[in-house]
Amino acid sequence: MTNTNRVLFLCTGNYYRSRYAEEIFNHRVALDGLGWRAFSRAVAEQLSPQNVGPISPHALEALRAKGIPPGGAARNPVLCTLDDFAQAERIVALKDAEHRPMITQRFAGAAHRVDYWDVDDIEYLDPRTALGKIDELVGLLIGSLPIRGR
Helix, strand or coil: EEEEEEEEEEEECCCCHHHHHHHHHHHHHHHHHHCEEEEEEECCCCCCCCCCCCCCHHHHHHHHHCCCCCCCCCCCEEEEEHHHHHHCCCCEEEHHHHHHHHHHHHCCCCCCHHEEEECCCCCCCCHHHHHHHHHHHHCCCCCCCCCCCC
């Protein structure tokens, strides 16, 4: 599969931050007809049994508050593979200090392709603030994308 016009969002468990970023991104680019699509994955070696359900209730609540139907809400978290990197034109990890070591260890050959944001997980930053940061950063990312035809 080609990596054209695909963004990969990465976080530890593919449950909260990366899933929210994926949903917000896909909603915004669809509204604007930009021809891009996001998907998300977990960079941890295994999924956390502490995550209940397919997606964080905080992410779902924030999406619903914005009137955004979460297209991937029924999908369970997915562990990242090297093939996921090959399928993406842009790759974003949600927290540099948290994710860079995992990505470097698990995906050393592709680690140079990752852009890092600085959005803390729920135990360090309240969901409203964290998800607001993701909203802002997704907007900046969309504004930086090469859009065919402009």
